[in-house]
C-alpha cells in the first residue's frame with residue numbers, strides 16, 4: 295500500500311483528500327495545527343491514518359514529526375502540499391504586511407521546505423508530488439495581490455521541479471482550482487456570513503471534487519505526468535479587463 299503525506303488535513307481539500315486516499319487503499323499521514331480535528335479524523339479513518347500535529351512553518355516540529363513516523367507511514371510515496379491560506383481582499387495599497395508575510399511563509403516558504411525535506415525519499419521511491427496552486431496563479435483579480443503571487447510561485451516551482459526530476463521517475467502536478475467551498479473564505483475574511491455570501495448560488499466545487507481529481511492524478515500509470523490541471527465550477531469564468539476612465 296502506498297503512503298501519502300498530506301499537509302493541512304484538518305479541513306477542506308486536505309481533509310477530503312485524507313478520506314479519498316484512505317478509501318482507495320492508501321496509507322495517509324495527515325498534518326495540521328488543530329489537534330482536535332486530527333483526533334477526529336484518526337478516529338474516523340482508523341489504522342490507515344496517522345496524525346502529525348505541527349505548524350507547517352515550524353521546521354523543527356515538522357522534522358520531529360517526520361522522524362517519529364512509525365511503519366508503514368515512514369515510507370512516503372506521495373507528497374500533497376495542500377496547507378495554505380489567503381488573508382484579506384484589500385487592495386495592495388491598503389493590505390496588511392503581516393497578512394502578506396503569513397501567506398508567503400505558509401504558501402511558499404513552508405511548501406518549499408517540506409518539499410526539500412521529502413525529496414530524497416520521493417526520489418528513492420520514484421514517488422510523486424501534487425501541489426495546490428490556484429486559478430489565482432493564472433489570472434489576476436482585485437485583492438488577489440500576494441495570494442495570487444504565492445500560487446503563481448507554486449505553479450512555476452512545480453513545473454521547474456519536473457525539469458530537475460527528469461530521469462528520476464518522480465511525477466509532479468500543479469492543481470489549480472477556482473472556487474471550492476471550504477473554510478478558505480472564512481479564513482480569508484474572518485466572517486462566516488461573508489463566506490456564505492461568496493458561495494451563495496454559485497454551486498461551487500466541493501473539497502471532494504478536488505480530492506477525487508487528485509486521487510485520479512496520483513493513480514495514473516507511472517509513465518504519465520499531469521503537469522498542471524485547472525478546474526472551475528461551471529458557474530465561474532473570466533471577466534473583462536478592468537478599465538479606469540479619467541475625468
Ligand code: NDP
Pocket residue numbers: 301302303304305306307308325326327328331348349350351376377378379380400426427428429470471472473474475476477478479481501
Ligand atoms: P481550508 O481553510 O479549509 O483548509 C486549509 C488547511 O491548511 C487546514 O487544514 C489548515 O490546518 C492548513 N494550514 C493552514 N496554515 C497552516 C499552517 N501554518 N500549518 C499547518 N497547516 C496549516 O482551505 P482549503 O481546503 O480550501 O485550502 C487548501 C489549499 O487549497 C490551500 O493551499 C488553498 O490556497 C488552495 N486552494 C483553495 C481553493 C478554494 O477555493 N478553497 C481554490 C484553489 C486553491 P490548521 O489550521 O489546522 O493548521
Ligand code: 8X3
Pocket residue numbers: 427428429430438471472473474
Ligand atoms: C482560491 C481560488 O479564486 O478565490 O485559490 O482565488 S480564488
